[in-house]
Amino acid sequence: MTIAVVSAMHEELAAVLALMPDEHKEVVAGREFWRGHLHGREVVAVLSRIGKVAAATTATVLVERFGVERIVFTGVAGGLGPGVKVGDIVVADSFLQHDLDASPIFPRYEVPLYGQSRFATDPQLSAQLAAAAKEALPGVTLHRGLVISGDRFVATTAESRALQLALPEALAVEMEGAAIAQVCHDYGLPFAAVRTISDRADDAAHGDFTRFIQEVASRYSAAIVAALLAPTSASRAS
Numbered sequence: 001m002t003i004a005v006v007s008a009m010h011e012e013l014a015a016v017l018a019l020m021p022d023e024h025k026e027v028v029a030g031r032e033f034w035r036g037h038l039h040g041r042e043v044v045a046v047l048s049r050i051g052k053v054a055a056a057t058t059a060t061v062l063v064e065r066f067g068v069e070r071i072v073f074t075g076v077a078g079g080l081g082p083g084v085k086v087g088d089i090v091v092a093d094s095f096l097q098h099d100l101d102a103s104p105i106f107p108r109y110e111v112p113l114y115g116q117s118r119f120a121t122d123p124q125l126s127a128q129l130a131a132a133a134k135e136a137l138p139g140v141t142l143h144r145g146l147v148i149s150g151d152r153f154v155a156t157t158a159e160s161r162a163l164q165l166a167l168p169e170a171l172a173v174e175m176e177g178a179a180i181a182q183v184c185h186d187y188g189l190p191f192a193a194v195r196t197i198s199d200r201a202d203d204a205a206h207g208d209f210t211r212f213i214q215e216v217a218s219r220y221s222a223a224i225v226a227a228l229l230a231p232t233s234a235s236r237a238s
C-alpha cells in the first residue's frame with residue numbers, strides 16, 4: 001500500500017523528506033518524485049508545484065506511474081471562516097473550485113458534466129489525518145469542513161470578503177486541493193488534505209504568508225505526516 005505525500009512548497013516537502021532514510025529520486029513530467037519509506041511505510045513524496053493544473057498533473061502521474069493507493073496533501077491556506085485564525089489547522093471534508101464558472105450553461109461552481117461542484121475527501125483517511133494532527137500538535141485549533149481552491153493567491157480584504165459572502169461555508173482558500181480531489185474522484189482513490197492557516201487571505205496576506213512558511217509550515221507538515229504514518233499511532237493510516 002503506497003501512500004503519496006504531496007506539498008506545493010519546497011519547505012514542506014524538505015521536512016518530510018528528512019524523515020525518509022532511503023528516498024531516491026525519479027523525474028517524471030519535470031517533477032521530482034521521491035520514493036522511499038517513512039516509519040516502514042512505502043511513500044512517494046512530491047512537490048506538486050502551485051495551481052490546479054500543476055496539481056492535477058502531479059496526481060495523475062502518482063496514480064498512473066507510481067500506482068499510489070492513497071494521496072495525502074499537506075500545505076498552507078488562507079483562512080476565510082470567521083474563526084479560522086493564522087496557526088489553526090483545517091482538515092478538508094470537501095473541496096470546490098471557487099473560480100470555476102460555466103454559467104449559464106451549468107450552475108456556478110459546478111464542474112461541467114460531473115453534475116457536482118463539491119468533491120468529498122475520503123472520510124476514513126480524513127479522520128486519521130485529523131487524529132494525527134491533534135496528536136502531533138496538541139493545543140492547536142483544528143477545523144473540519146469545506147476548503148476552496150482557485151488559480152489566485154487571495155491577497156486583498158475585498159476579495160476575501162467577496163469569497164466569504166459567496167461561499168459562507170468555506171473555511172479556507174488555497175490553490176490545489178480541488179484539482180487533486182477531482183482526479184482522485186476520477187480514479188476512485190482515497191484523498192485527504194490538511195492545511196495550516198498561514199494568512200487570512202486579506203491585505204496583510206502576503207507578509208503573513210512569507211513569514212509563516214519560513215517559520216512554522218514545514219515543522220507542522222512533517223509532524224502531522226510522521227504521526228499519520230507512525231506504527232504506534234492510534235491515527236495510523238491503514
Ligand code: ADE
Binds near residue numbers: 175199201202
Ligand atoms: N495559500 C496560502 N494562503 C493563500 C491565499 N491567501 N490564497 C490562496 N492560496 C493560499
